[in-house]
Each structure stands twice: as C-alpha cells, then as structure tokens.
Amino acid sequence: MQQSTLSDTFAQDGTYAWFRLAVSILLSTLGGAGMWAVVIVLPAVQTGFGIDRADASLPYTATMVGFGVGNYLLGRVVDRFGIVPPLIASAVFLGIGFALAAMARDIFLFSLAQGVFIGLGTAATFGPLLADISHWFLKRRGLAVGCAACGNYLAGVLWPSFIQWHLQFADWRETYLLIGGICLVTMVPLALILRRPPPEAFLSASSGSSAFGTQTTSLSPAALQMLLMIAGVACCVAMAMPQVHIVAYCVDLGYGVAPGADMVAVMTGAGVISRLSSGYIADKIGGVKTLLIGSVLQCASLFLFIPFNGLTSLYLVSLIFGLSQGGIVPSYAVIVREYLPAREAGQRVGLVIMATIFGMALGGWMSGWIYDLTGSYNAAFLNGIAWNVLNMAIAVFVLMSGRTGTQATLRR
Structure with a gap:
C-alpha cells in the first residue's frame, strides 16, 4: 500500500506534478526578467551611451534572437539530460549577462551581453520548461502547459514594476547587477528541486507508434x-x-x-x-x-x-x-x-x-x-x-x- 501511494504521488497528474508546475511557474517568472529589463532601461541606456533610439533598440533585438535560438538549442539539451542542467545554465548565464551588461561601456558590448547571455539564459525558462512539464501531465496537460507559459507574462507584470521602483534609488547599472544576483541566487536551488526525471513508463518507448x-x-x-x-x-x-x-x-x-x-x-x-x-x-x-x-x-x-x-x-x-x-x-x-x-x-x-x-x-x-x-x-x-x-x-x-x-x- 505504501509503495502504491508513493507511485501515485509521483505519477502523471499526481501531487508532485502540480508541485513541480508551481516551481516551474516561479522559475519562468524569475527567468523572464531577461525579456523585460532591457525594455524598461532603454531610455536610460540611450541617455547613458549618448545614442539614438534605433541604436538603443538593438539590445532588445539581440535578446530576442538569443531567446529564439536558445529555445531550440536548450530544448535539445532537455531531451538528453533533463531540465535541471539548462535551468542551472540559465541562472549562471543570466547572472553573468546582467553583470557584463552593467559593466558595458558601449552599445555593442551591451547588445552582446543581452543576446548571448541574457537571451539564451531566458530561453531555458520558456520552451524547455513547457516541454518538461508536459511529461508530467496527461489528463490536464493543456492546462499545465498554459499555466507554465503564464510565467512569461507574470514576469512582464512583476519585473517592470520592481525595476521602476529600484531606479528611484539607483542607476540602471546597479539595477542590472541586482537582477543578475537575484536570478543566480534563487534559480539554482529551485532548479535542483526538479531533479526527478519524468515518469519512466511514459518515456520508455523509443521507437514505433508508442x-x-x-x-x-x-x-x-x-x-x-x-x-x-x-x-x-x-x-x-x-x-x-x-x-x-x-x-x-x-x-x-x-x-x-x-x-x-x-x-x-x-x-x-x-x-x-x-x-x-x-x-x-x-x-x-x-x-x-x-x-x-x-x-x-x-x-x-x-x-x-x-x-x-x-x-x-x-x-x-x-x-x-x-x-x-x-x-x-x-x-x-x-x-x-x-x-x-x-x-x-x-x-x-x-x-x-x-x-x-x-x-x-x-x-x-x-x-x-x-x-x-x-x-x-x-x-x-x-x-x-x-x-x-x-x-x-x-x-x-x-x-x-x-x-x-x-x-x-x-x-x-
């Protein structure tokens, strides 16, 4: 009886699956900082670097390119090694990316940090997370995927408000350093919570229609x-x-x-x-x-x-x-x-x-x-x-x- 209860707990649509979904939403909300921070600091960046609006928009474009490519590349990593390595890499990339962007002395280096590190780091908290959570649900898969995808929108609600508040006390460089630190400190332990692999029975078939x-x-x-x-x-x-x-x-x-x-x-x-x-x-x-x-x-x-x-x-x-x-x-x-x-x-x-x-x-x-x-x-x-x-x-x-x-x- 105890073994059956344990199996049910970690089965698809089970208690652990919903707990895992909650952690995934939190990770997506934290990692989503990479998509929204650059939008909020754009006017300050433009003023700080003394550039026009078109050049100031380049970091956002670079971020989206890195985000798009990262969804595919990190998705392949998830298929082979599970979700934890990409999420830890995401936390590290975001920490490094925000730090490098904060220290950038021209728009080119700022854009490079946004695209290579922040864009790729943010990617792990969207498509790869959706793919991972889909393995843990059968009857409620659509709802679970929809909930996990909401983290990206929640990031758009929470992070801009936080950034605007912090900019009242510090400049955008200090704000970027703080965001990088928050992502690194919070996302790594949350990622480790998701170490359990998907239900083996669900992934056991490697070929054929099954x-x-x-x-x-x-x-x-x-x-x-x-x-x-x-x-x-x-x-x-x-x-x-x-x-x-x-x-x-x-x-x-x-x-x-x-x-x-x-x-x-x-x-x-x-x-x-x-x-x-x-x-x-x-x-x-x-x-x-x-x-x-x-x-x-x-x-x-x-x-x-x-x-x-x-x-x-x-x-x-x-x-x-x-x-x-x-x-x-x-x-x-x-x-x-x-x-x-x-x-x-x-x-x-x-x-x-x-x-x-x-x-x-x-x-x-x-x-x-x-x-x-x-x-x-x-x-x-x-x-x-x-x-x-x-x-x-x-x-x-x-x-x-x-x-x-x-x-x-x-x-x-």
Missing part, C-alpha cells in the same frame, strides 16, 4: 514540424502588429504614449486568462482545435482595430485581443506532445517557439515598413490578418490530416 503522442496523422513528423513552424511564424506576424505598434498607433491618433502603454498591460493581463482558459479547453478538445479557435478569435479582433479607433474602443479591443491570442503559442506545445515523439519534445517544442519569436520580430518590422510605405496602420492590420488566415488554414489542414490518419489506422 513513442508518439495520443493523436494520429497522415503527415510525417518532419512535415508536421515544418507546418507548425510556418504556422508559428504566421500567427506571430499577425500578433506583433498590435503588441509592438499599439503605443505608436495611439500617438498617431493623438492619445499619447500612456494609453498605449496601458493597452499593452491590458493585452498582457488578458493573455494570462487566455493561456489558462486555452489550456483547459485543450484538455477537452485537443491542441489543434484550440489553436484554430484562438487563431479565428485573433483574426476577428484584428479586424476590430480598423474601424474602432476611439480611445475607449481601443481599450476594449485590446482586451478582446489579449483574451484571443494568449493561448495560441502554448497550444503548439500541446500539439507537439499529442502528435510527435515524447523523447524529442524539447527540441521540437523549441523549434516551434523559435519560429513564433522570429514571427514576432518579422511582424514588428514588417508592420513598421508597411506604415512607412502607406502612412497608415490600416494596411499593416490587413497584412496581419492575411498572415492570420495562413495560420488558420494550416490548423485546418493539420486537423483534417489527423482525421485521415485515424481513418487509415482503422482500415488497417
């Missing part, structure tokens, strides 16, 4: 992976239009910077609700259908931005947009676990997450480029809608391929 998830498809793993990556780029090109340009859009409309910043906060806060609800829905209907629902809702909300440009209307549409888009990215992790080999979850989730990040970068640039050509954001919104339609089409195709695969299995 090594895959619960869903069947007529697509090869390589084809499905490529489609998910294209879908990831497409949905995030669309997603980037409001998230990256809403502040500039508000300025163009004469509302100023503050309302735009508030709308970003509204999108992020609503995104947390979206990720939790989408995870719950994914457990009921599957990852592909959840992705399709989120994509359709995001497309509809993008349409709403065009005619409704009053201040109150924009707040409301931003709320609708946040509730629509927040669950899209975590849905890809659920799809990977449903259709692709469990032992390759880290690198496969990392590849899709990397594609979504590159989609955000492409979408942010493309929307600005279209604005420069047309003098209006309406065409940029329409461009986002077109990319969103591509994402919806891929989701429908994967869903139909799954049905074809099931029918072929039944015939055999």
